[in-house]
Amino acid sequence: MSSCSLAYSILLLSLQELLALEERMGSVSTALTEESLSKCIKTSIYESAPIKDATPSCSGSHDDVKCSICQEEYAVGDELGRLHCQHRYHVVCVQQWLRLKNWCPICKAAAEPSLPSSPPS
Ligand SMILES: [Zn+2]
Ligand SMILES: [Zn+2]
Numbered sequence: 001m002s003s004c005s006l007a008y009s010i011l012l013l014s015l016q017e018l019l020a021l022e023e024r025m026g027s028v029s030t031a032l033t034e035e036s037l038s039k040c041i042k043t044s045i046y047e048s049a050p051i052k053d054a055t056p057s058c059s060g061s062h063d064d065v066k067c068s069i070c071q072e073e074y075a076v077g078d079e080l081g082r083l084h085c086q087h088r089y090h091v092v093c094v095q096q097w098l099r100l101k102n103w104c105p106i107c108k109a110a111a112e113p114s115l116p117s118s119p120p121s
Helices: 003-025 034-040 061-065 089-099
Strands: 042-045 079-082 086-090
Touching: 034 086, 042 061, 079 089, 086 089
Parallel strands: none
Antiparallel strands: 042 079, 079 086
């Protein structure tokens, strides 16, 4: 049960190292602002494990039960953040990530779409 906080502290450590590195290199310009960051993430509360039969068209959806940033499985009540590419992470994890990189850790899709392909209805 304590592995969660351990993994998270490891994540924070590596993020802090990355931040320190980028500060030294003077290349923090790729990070998103807090405002655009929140626009990129669609938050939701994780309620239960996905029912396999409910998603017949989505193969490989087993990855959706855990966060690919901290490698922890989601727990009921966790706040999740979904990117435009439909990949989900803990909202705290993806916020930390997007402060460093403006792309999805899994598919490298831009977290902040430059041009909307279709106008909202
Ligand atoms: Zn996570
Ligand atoms: Zn993605």
